Amino acid sequence: MGHRTYKFVVNASNDRVSHKIMFNRIADQYRNKTAIVIGSGGIGEAIIQLLAGHVSHLVVGDRNPAALDAIVLPATESQLSTAQLSTRVIDVQSPASVAEFFAFSQRVAGAPDFLFYTAGILNLESLSDTTSALWDTAVGVNLNGAFYCAHAASEQMIPEKRGSILLLGSIAGTKARSGARVNPVYNTTKAGLAAFVNAAAMQLRRHGIRINSISPGPTATPMMGLQPKAVHDAVSEIALDHRQNEPAEVAELALFVAAHGRFTGEDLAMGGGAGLGG
Numbered sequence: 168m169g170h171r172t173y174k175f176v177v178n179a180s181n182d183r184v185s186h187k188i189m190f191n192r193i194a195d196q197y198r199n200k201t202a203i204v205i206g207s208g209g210i211g212e213a214i215i216q217l218l219a220g221h222v223s224h225l226v227v228g229d230r231n232p233a234a235l236d237a238i239v240l241p242a243t244e245s246q247l248s249t250a251q252l253s254t255r256v257i258d259v260q261s262p263a264s265v266a267e268f269f270a271f272s273q274r275v276a277g278a279p280d281f282l283f284y285t286a287g288i289l290n291l292e293s294l295s296d297t298t299s300a301l302w303d304t305a306v307g308v309n310l311n312g313a314f315y316c317a318h319a320a321s322e323q324m325i326p327e328k329r330g331s332i333l334l335l336g337s338i339a340g341t342k343a344r345s346g347a348r349v350n351p352v353y354n355t356t357k358a359g360l361a362a363f364v365n366a367a368a369m370q371l372r373r374h375g376i377r378i379n380s381i382s383p384g385p386t387a388t389p390m391m392g393l394q395p396k397a398v399h400d401a402v403s404e405i406a407l408d409h410r411q412n413e414p415a416e417v418a419e420l421a422l423f424v425a426a427h428g429r430f431t432g433e434d435l436a437m438g439g440g441a442g443l444g445g
């Protein structure tokens with residue numbers, strides 16, 4: 168059998184146009200849609216800022232009323248009026264509180280098109296110092312809360328036969344990195360999120376609902392600020408560009424994955440190489 172030679176011609180100008188079309192198509196997925204964000208700080212705040220330029224209604228939940236009051240939408244790009252931003256205190260560890268929040272959200276904005284779950288806590292204790300109370304709280308926020316919110320959102324999405332759920336994981340759920348201050352409960356909860364997403368996607372796909380997670384590496388958030396200097400130095404050493412993620416970079420990935428119809432049951436990492444090696 169003879170060999171065939173294929174010639175590929177790359178036109179830089181056309182390539183730029185195709186990329187622009189792709190990103191415009193992603194942005195279009197948010198127009199006239201409703202999004203829920205659970206967790207208004209750090210990466211959650213960056214997601215809120217991006218969503219404000221596209222969605223028609225945004226509902227934000229956080230356990231801290233002051234954090235909700237402090238939300239400021241971008242002045243120049245926001246398409247949301249004050250009436251289109253709704254906030255509500257939520258305790259993600261409480262099924263009753265989650266149910267009340269999603270009942271409120273449905274009243275003010277209808278069934279959600281998108282759910283972004285970014286709530287989470289970081290434990291710094293060693294295994295010997297991790298008490299059962301610390302374990303239960305971390306599991307309650309990082310894992311149980313994600314389940315409660317994803318379940319409540321999907322129940323409202325199922326009758327609509329559409330929806331997208333995005334959970335915030337961590338590369339800590341993939342492996343414990345040398346040089347970092349790891350915590351068994353934190354790593355376990357983030358690994359659990361990826362497993363949950365994979366299984367839930369198989370059951371939700373028949374309803375037209377997608378669910379994914381993204382797993383950023385160290386990101387310049389207040390939570391990361393709790394880490395000791397040795398951890399920051401280790402990140403600088405092992406990351407390809409010797410820096411942490413910026414929250415806006417992670418938010419861009421979150422919006423892209425949540426809107427792109429080819430992602431479901433996936434867990435995508437963003438670590439700048441910090442998740443590689445030992």
